[in-house]
Amino acid sequence: MxxxxxxxxxxxxxxxxxxxxxxxxxxxxxxxxxxxxxxxxxxxxxxxxxxxxxxxxxxxxxxxxxxxxxxxxxxxxxxxxxxxxxxxxxxxxxxxxxxxxxxxxxxxxxxxxxxxxxxxxxxxxxxxxxxxxxxxxxxxxEPTTPCLDIAPEVLVLTGASGSGVIEMTNRCATPILREPARLQSATGAYAVEDAGDEPLPGATTTLRIDALSAGEPAVVLIPLAAPTAGTRAVSVYQL
The missing domain is CATH 2.60.40 (Immunoglobulin-like)
Known part of the structure; x- marks a missing residue:
């Protein structure tokens, strides 16, 4: 919307x-x-x-x-x-x-x-x-599929070797169908670990973001296919 x-x-x-x-x-x-x-x-x-x-x-x-x-x-x-x-x-x-x-x-x-x-x-x-x-x-x-809670909105990593977790909780009435999360552009400073789990209603799945080296802020994209097609995003930077 x-x-x-x-x-x-x-x-x-x-x-x-x-x-x-x-x-x-x-x-x-x-x-x-x-x-x-x-x-x-x-x-x-x-x-x-x-x-x-x-x-x-x-x-x-x-x-x-x-x-x-x-x-x-x-x-x-x-x-x-x-x-x-x-x-x-x-x-x-x-x-x-x-x-x-x-x-x-x-x-x-x-x-x-x-x-x-x-x-x-x-x-x-x-x-x-x-x-x-x-x-x-x-x-x-407005966020695509607002019944999918994604937190945090901005992920803060501690230093150039820090790691962080993004949680996705399905509060929709149907399962979430999605593609694996990825970086908006390949900066070389971050890596995304995503098993591709598609949470059922009431379930939570996580993504892991690792800092590989000192780098600028970046954006992680989470492409969704259902219940509504679109893209959610989480910004990430190093503290």
């Missing part, structure tokens, strides 16, 4: 700022808990598909995303955008002194994006915002 966030010429009207307390504590699975240290305000975002210039050679389709003044608080670090439908590194841009930003990236209508604020130390600083590219603009994307 999608909800309109960004129109081509109109700034969106969603309320809410994503921010939390600073610091990390251990979860029941032993992973540190992600605590956002920056906020990304959807109210100040605008984005669209970029039209091809008929005077130039054909190129990959592009989209743009920008945030007005105050969209990132505090106004430090960078905004990163991953295209979850392409094996590309994230596009990055610095946050301006007034909290604004702007960047363009390869994307076509129908593709799914994930946005994060990344701090000056290279750590994820905000909760993710997922966006769907459409001909009318960019739309916020």
């Amino acid at each position: 999608t909800h309109r966030l960004i129109a081509i010429v109109a700034v969106i009207g969603l309320s809410g700022v994503f921010m939390g307390a600073i610091g990390c504590i251990a979860t029941e699975t032993g992973n540190p808990t992600f605590r956002p240290t920056a906020s990304a305000s959807p109210d100040a975002l605008d984005g669209m598909l970029l039209a091809d210039n008929p005077m130039l050679p054909a190129s990959e389709p592009m989209a743009s995303l920008e945030g007005g003044a105050g969209s990132i608080d505090p106004p430090t670090g960078e905004v990163w955008v991953w295209n979850l439908d392409r094996e590309l590194p994230p596009e990055k841009t610095a946050v301006a002194a007034d909290g604004s930003f702007r960047l363009a990236f390869e994307a076509a209508s129908g593709e799914l994006l994930r946005m994060h604020v990344v701090d000056e130390d290279g750590a994820l600083a905000s909760l993710p915002i997922d966006l769907r590219v459409t001909d009318a603009g960019l739309l916020t994307e």
Whole structure:
């Protein structure tokens, strides 16, 4: 399910700022808990598909995303955008002194994006915002199959050799059918261990993520086939 966030010429009207307390504590699975240290305000975002210039050679389709003044608080670090439908590194841009930003990236209508604020130390600083590219603009994307609980939303690994667990609990009335989890792009810094278990209603299965070396934040994709086809994502970084 999608909800309109960004129109081509109109700034969106969603309320809410994503921010939390600073610091990390251990979860029941032993992973540190992600605590956002920056906020990304959807109210100040605008984005669209970029039209091809008929005077130039054909190129990959592009989209743009920008945030007005105050969209990132505090106004430090960078905004990163991953295209979850392409094996590309994230596009990055610095946050301006007034909290604004702007960047363009390869994307076509129908593709799914994930946005994060990344701090000056290279750590994820905000909760993710997922966006769907459409001909009318960019739309916020609600999780596919919301009755499948996936935790954590952001996985924190301790150091360049740390490991972590992602839990998937099926609260749906039918079994979950899915493909094995994988990294959005091969960074060489992480490995995904997934037995491919498809949890029955009420059951929980786990994935293991290992850090192989020091590396930038990345995104783990969990493709779903049923009860609803789509992709869920978990962001991961090293503390």
